[in-house]
Amino acid sequence: MRLLILSDTHIPRRARDLPSELWERVDRADVVIHAGDWCDLASLERLAARAASLIGVYGNNDGPELRARLPEVARADLCGVRVAVVHETGQAKGREKRCAERFGDSDVLVFGHSHIPWDSTTQHGLRLLNPGSPTDRRRQPHHTYMTAVAGNAALRDVRLHRLGEES
Template structure:
């Protein structure tokens, strides 16, 4: 199963639309996971129309309309792994320990908020993944998103994609 992870799209505040390269990859994924901060319903509608399956949450910049349509935390079992999706996990210091305590029955936690790509594993085995942002790189050198493969209870082919915008 091929997954695409994105977050912090901030359309139209940071970009007029999602990058075409990302949209093309959405069509190739079995599941798209968005970890919040959409800022507009049109982007949610677009990904719902293009993705085979969309798992998504709202972020701190998402208003009442998006909060009515999306949960704060989403859970899904994919390829034998238990996923959770949340927008914010707090400061980087102590993140693994804090998230492992908050999500004890989770194998993979997808989060956003920082716009900084992140891939680490807690002492409990919880894998933490942040895809960065495809539209607002902030202090990062590139706009980014992640793809990965899930099969038989294992992650593989975790790739951070860098946009050339």
């Protein structure tokens, strides 16, 4: 199962649309995961209409319309990989411990908010993934997103992509 992992798209505040490279990835993905800060209900609707399957949560910049349609935390079993999605996890210091306590029943936690790419594994085996942002890099050197493959109860081929790089 091919996964496309996004967060913090901030449309239309930071960009008018997702970059074409991402729309191409949406078309090839079996599941698109979005960890919040859509900022626009139309963005959710466009992505939901085009994605084979969509797992999403709301973020701190998402208003009442998005909060009415999306949960704060989403959970899914993807080919035996227990995935949780949330927008905010708090400051980097202590993140792994906090997330292991809150999401200990998951194999993978996808989160956003900071716009800082993150890939680590807690001492309890929870994998933490933040794809950064494809539209609002803030102080990061690149706009980013992630891809991965879920299958046979394992997550593999996790890759951070810089927009515009060969993939």
